[in-house]
Amino acid sequence: MPKRVLIISDAWGGQINGVVRTYQNIIAALEARNVDVRVIGPEDFRRIALPFYKEIELAILPARPLRRLIEDYAPDAIHIAVEGPLGWAAWRYCTARGIPFTTAFHTDFARYIALRVPKFLSSFAERSVMAVLRKFHNASTCVFVATARIEQQLRDSGFTAPMVRLLRGVDYDLFYPAPLPKRAELPRLLYVGRVSKEKNIEAFLNLPIAAEKIVVGDGPLLPHLRKAYGSVRFTGSLTGRALADAYRDADVFVFPSRTDTFGIVLIEALASGLPIAAFDEPGPSDIMGHDPTLGAISDTDLADAVRRALAAKGSPQERHEKTKARYSWPEVADVFHKNLVCESHG
Structure with missing residues (x-):
C-alpha cells in the first residue's frame, strides 16, 4: 500500500x-x-x-x-x-x-x-x-x-x-450520552451544521412544535436568521468538548438538509444518545435504516419526524453502542x- x-x-x-x-x-x-x-x-x-x-x-x-x-x-x-x-x-x-x-x-x-x-x-x-x-x-x-x-x-x-x-x-471518547436524564420544561431540538441555504435550515427553524431550538454553526445566513428568529439560541461554531456538550444537552437532533451525502453530525448525535429526525434522503436513511430506536424520517413532514423521534424507544446508551459497532x-x-x-x- x-x-x-x-x-x-x-x-x-x-x-x-x-x-x-x-x-x-x-x-x-x-x-x-x-x-x-x-x-x-x-x-x-x-x-x-x-x-x-x-x-x-x-x-x-x-x-x-x-x-x-x-x-x-x-x-x-x-x-x-x-x-x-x-x-x-x-x-x-x-x-x-x-x-x-x-x-x-x-x-x-x-x-x-x-x-x-x-x-x-x-x-x-x-x-x-x-x-x-x-x-x-x-x-x-x-x-x-x-x-x-x-x-x-x-x-x-x-x-x-x-x-x-x-x-x-466518531470520537467515542468525546461523543457519548449524558450520565443523567435530561430535565427541562420543553424538549430541546438541536441543529448542528452550516447556517446556509443549501442546508434547508429554515425547515428546522419554522417547526410548529413547542420546543427550545438550538443552532450550532456558522455561515452566511447567521446574521439574518439571528434577527429573524429571536427565540432560537444561536451559539455559532462549536468544536471539541463544547460541541459534545451541546449534543448531550439536547433531546432530539434535527437534520433538515435534503442535499447532504452523509452527515457526520448524524452519527455524532447518535453516539451522544440522541434520536434523529430527518427527511428521507441519502445520509439519514442509510444511517438509520429501518431502526425506530434511532429516530424517525419522513418524506415531507419534518415536524412529524420530530414528534416520532421524541417518542422513540431505546435508550441513549443503546444508540451509542449501535453507532460504535458500525462507525x-x-x-x-x-x-x-x-x-x-x-x-x-x-
Whole structure:
C-alpha cells in the first residue's frame, strides 16, 4: 500500500465542515501507521473568498504552482477530494500525464447550484453541473462514496468509475450520552451544521412544535436568521468538548438538509444518545435504516419526524453502542488506504 499519500482538497485550512473533518481523522489514523500524508489546500496559493460565502476561499490560477508541489512531494498515490479549482487543476495534471488518481463524492454540487439559481433554471443547472461532475469522477480509478443510495444515484446519472463505500467515524471518547436524564420544561431540538441555504435550515427553524431550538454553526445566513428568529439560541461554531456538550444537552437532533451525502453530525448525535429526525434522503436513511430506536424520517413532514423521534424507544446508551459497532475512523482509514491505488477502468 502507498507510503506517501497526497490529498488535494479545495476544502481545508480554517474551514469547519464534514469534508475537512473526514480527512483530518483519516490522516491521523494513517500517520499512526507511519504513512506520510501531505495535503495541498487553498492556503498554498493566492486565493479569493466566495462572494456569497466569505468563510470559503478558492485558489486562483493554481495549475503551475500545483504541478511544482506535486512533483516536489513525489507521492505514491494522489487523491483529489473536491471538484473545485484545485481539484480540476489536479485532474488536468493527472489526466494529461496518465497518472492514476482517486476521487470522492462528498458534496452534491448539482443540487446545491440548483438551489441558488432562479427556479426556471434549476433543472437545467442541475443537469449541467451533473455532467461536469460525471466527467470529473469517471476519469478516476475509483470514487469513494458514503452510502448505497448515493452510489445508486450516481450510477443512474451515468457515473461509470468503480465505487468504494467509505463510511465515517466518531470520537467515542468525546461523543457519548449524558450520565443523567435530561430535565427541562420543553424538549430541546438541536441543529448542528452550516447556517446556509443549501442546508434547508429554515425547515428546522419554522417547526410548529413547542420546543427550545438550538443552532450550532456558522455561515452566511447567521446574521439574518439571528434577527429573524429571536427565540432560537444561536451559539455559532462549536468544536471539541463544547460541541459534545451541546449534543448531550439536547433531546432530539434535527437534520433538515435534503442535499447532504452523509452527515457526520448524524452519527455524532447518535453516539451522544440522541434520536434523529430527518427527511428521507441519502445520509439519514442509510444511517438509520429501518431502526425506530434511532429516530424517525419522513418524506415531507419534518415536524412529524420530530414528534416520532421524541417518542422513540431505546435508550441513549443503546444508540451509542449501535453507532460504535458500525462507525470507526481506523476502519475508514483502512478502506481509504487500501483503495488509493486501483486498476484503471479504461
